[in-house]
Amino acid sequence: MRITQGTFSFLPDLTDKQISAQLKYALDKGWAIGIEYTDDPHPRNTFWEMFGNPMFDIRDPAGILKEINDCRATFANHYIRVTAFDSTHQTESVVLSFIVNRPKEEPGFRLVRTEEPGRTIRYSIESYAVQAKPEGQRYS
Amino acid sequence: MNALAKDVVKESATEIKSSAKRYKAGVLKYAQMGYWQPDYVPKPTDIVALFRITPQEGVDAKEAAAAVAGESSTATWTVVWTDRLTACDMYRAKAYRVDPVPNSPGQYFAYIAYDLSLFEEGSITNVTASIIGNVFSFKPLKAARLEDMQFPVAYVKTFRGPPTGIIVERERLDKFGRPLLGATTKPKLGLSGRNYGRVVYEGLKGGLDFMKDDENINSQPFMHWRDRYLYVMDAVNKASAATGEVKGSYLNVTAGDMEEMYRRAAFAKELGSVIVMVDLVVGYTGIQSLSNWCRANDMILHLHRAGHGTYTRQKNHGVSFRVIAKWMRMIGVDHIHAGTAVGKLEGDPPTVQGYYNVCRDTHTKVDLLRGNFFEQDWGALRKVMPVASGGIHAGQMHQLLDLFGDDVVLQFGGGTIGHPQGIQAGATANRVALEAMVLARNEGRDIANEGLDILKGAAKSCTPLQAALDTWGEITFNYTSTDTSDFVPTPTASV
Numbered sequence: 001m002r003i004t005q006g007t008f009s010f011l012p013d014l015t016d017k018q019i020s021a022q023l024k025y026a027l028d029k030g031w032a033i034g035i036e037y038t039d040d041p042h043p044r045n046t047f048w049e050m051f052g053n054p055m056f057d058i059r060d061p062a063g064i065l066k067e068i069n070d071c072r073a074t075f076a077n078h079y080i081r082v083t084a085f086d087s088t089h090q091t092e093s094v095v096l097s098f099i100v101n102r103p104k105e106e107p108g109f110r111l112v113r114t115e116e117p118g119r120t121i122r123y124s125i126e127s128y129a130v131q132a133k134p135e136g137q138r139y140s
Numbered sequence: 141m142n143a144l145a146k147d148v149v150k151e152s153a154t155e156i157k158s159s160a161k162r163y164k165a166g167v168l169k170y171a172q173m174g175y176w177q178p179d180y181v182p183k184p185t186d187i188v189a190l191f192r193i194t195p196q197e198g199v200d201a202k203e204a205a206a207a208v209a210g211e212s213s214t215a216t217w218t219v220v221w222t223d224r225l226t227a228c229d230m231y232r233a234k235a236y237r238v239d240p241v242p243n244s245p246g247q248y249f250a251y252i253a254y255d256l257s258l259f260e261e262g263s264i265t266n267v268t269a270s271i272i273g274n275v276f277s278f279k280p281l282k283a284a285r286l287e288d289m290q291f292p293v294a295y296v297k298t299f300r301g302p303p304t305g306i307i308v309e310r311e312r313l314d315k316f317g318r319p320l321l322g323a324t325t326k327p328k329l330g331l332s333g334r335n336y337g338r339v340v341y342e343g344l345k346g347g348l349d350f351m352k353d354d355e356n357i358n359s360q361p362f363m364h365w366r367d368r369y370l371y372v373m374d375a376v377n378k379a380s381a382a383t384g385e386v387k388g389s390y391l392n393v394t395a396g397d398m399e400e401m402y403r404r405a406a407f408a409k410e411l412g413s414v415i416v417m418v419d420l421v422v423g424y425t426g427i428q429s430l431s432n433w434c435r436a437n438d439m440i441l442h443l444h445r446a447g448h449g450t451y452t453r454q455k456n457h458g459v460s461f462r463v464i465a466k467w468m469r470m471i472g473v474d475h476i477h478a479g480t481a482v483g484k485l486e487g488d489p490p491t492v493q494g495y496y497n498v499c500r501d502t503h504t505k506v507d508l509l510r511g512n513f514f515e516q517d518w519g520a521l522r523k524v525m526p527v528a529s530g531g532i533h534a535g536q537m538h539q540l541l542d543l544f545g546d547d548v549v550l551q552f553g554g555g556t557i558g559h560p561q562g563i564q565a566g567a568t569a570n571r572v573a574l575e576a577m578v579l580a581r582n583e584g585r586d587i588a589n590e591g592l593d594i595l596k597g598a599a600k601s602c603t604p605l606q607a608a609l610d611t612w613g614e615i616t617f618n619y620t621s622t623d624t625s626d627f628v629p630t631p632t633a634s635v
Contacts, residue, residue, distance in 0.1 A: 096317035
């Protein structure tokens with residue numbers, strides 16, 4: 001399967017040139033860009049690891065692309081996403097977030113159904129990769 | 141007109157200052173009673189309403205405006221001495237400005253100011269009982285329309301507003317930087333719970349963020365609500381596992397009484413739904429109660445504006461949708477259907493953009509082209525996500541993104557379920573079209589003009605999108621709108 005979190009997951013993987021254009025768009029808007037990675041892509045795992053703080057002071061797409069490539073080199077078999085933060089009053093949140101790296105194999109998720117009275121079912125979603133191995137060894 | 145007649149007209153249009161004359165038993169003109177105050181400057185704490193009025197033949201526009209002010213505040217048809225037990229000068233609404241409507245003979249814009257003390261805090265129900273209460277049946281007017289309202293921030297802050305709001309909704313759903321995608325399950329009536337859940341699963345797995353109950357799906361003989369909820373939530377969770385995304389389906393909790401609505405909402409929560417929906421027809425109080433419930437239960441509240449066309453569509457009589465949108469933001473809904481501009485339902489593009497601004501602005505500016513007559517400080521009330529639904533398809537993606545930006549739910553019902561290769565393919569076509577258009581816009585391309593090329597480019601690696609373009613690419617709904625803004629770029633003189 002292909003995890004389709006993020007703004008552009010239904011498109012073919014973005015090239016570095018396409019990524020740079022998105023970075024430029026975000027920087028031109030005054031947003032700060034952060035890089036985050038994980039090997040636990042559960043839909044409600046909000047807090048991926050930060051590859052450093054959001055880069056409030058780097059205003060050049062090339063500088064940020066270099067950081068992305070450093071992250072890719074370190075965590076080649078992880079999910080990596082680029083996240084843009086807008087500090088405008090009454091937004092103050094993420095305004096763009098897209099995946100720039102993913103593991104070669106994506107085994108996906110198992111839906112666990114726990115049956116309860118009255119035909120009600122409790123659902124939980126478990127990642128096959130997370131179930132199989134501890135953090136850091138899941139997608140090797 | 142002779143000199144004497146002129147004096148009579150002038151006198152009847154002026155407030156009577158002498159208390160003895162003013163409160164003598166009998167009937168006076170509304171202007172004489174003090175409801176027309178041309179020198180009045182609204183206080184920052186006043187609520188201001190703008191009515192479009194069509195007086196009967198022979199009724200002076202100022203007197204008609206005064207009558208609207210009177211009937212929507214303290215007046216009755218005759219003088220009553222009991223006014224004098226109150227601070228009646230303050231309670232009296234004041235019509236202070238009347239402008240002829242450009243290019244519309246016989247129609248006038250009447251501006252009326254109301255003191256804050258006239259209204260109960262946190263109650264749109266109470267506001268409407270005054271502002272659109274008796275006055276719309278008033279005989280001296282052929283027709284009346286509430287065009288816009290301005291609320292002082294002091295009054296706005298008596299409302300809690302949307303329980304979730306755009307920002308928190310996006311954080312909960314983990315979806316940023318693009319419009320959300322939805323579809324209404326079709327056919328709207330007749331599917332069993334099992335068949336219904338099938339449509340939900342296919343749409344969500346194919347790439348939509350949301351599926352939606354239709355406004356008239358409640359609990360009919362062909363599908364009781366518990367059955368629907370159980371099957372839909374299985375579909376939602378299965379699609380979530382298949383994609384790794386948070387998914388949702390608006391479970392309509394609309395019912396005949398509040399107790400039943402709470403019961404349905406509680407079951408939706410028990411099953412893990414992120415969102416419930418309600419129809420406008422349940423009324424202002426019902427919606428606000430449900431909003432309170434949603435706030436207490438971390439639930440997104442979707443509002444379908446069922447029924448609004450009966451009073452929003454005709455320009456000469458009723459209530460403009462921009463007013464309904466303001467009321468609903470204060471009452472507290474997270475989603476509201478606000479028009480598509482390019483789809484099958486009524487909506488002039490700038491006027492629809494005006495509704496969107498009311499939902500999403502932190503501070504709405506005067507914008508006559510878009511029909512917004514007043515500034516509005518929203519006092520940090522959360523933003524409402526507008527929903528564009530009805531007769532839109534993937535081939536219009538560039539127009540929709542250009543008109544509405546990112547903070548909108550685009551709902552393609554027929555445009556998903558009617559896809560020649562099936563529902564999943566229909567959903568995928570919409571998602572690919574959307575992502576390709578956002579990517580292109582962010583790259584600096586002129587999507588309004590290059591949109592079709594961008595779609596065709598994206599379709600090269602997406603067969604379902606090509607099929608969607610082949611099927612609907614040329615479909616448009618070009619009819620003249622009935623509800624458009626009436627303004628001329630230079631202001632007209634007051635009467």
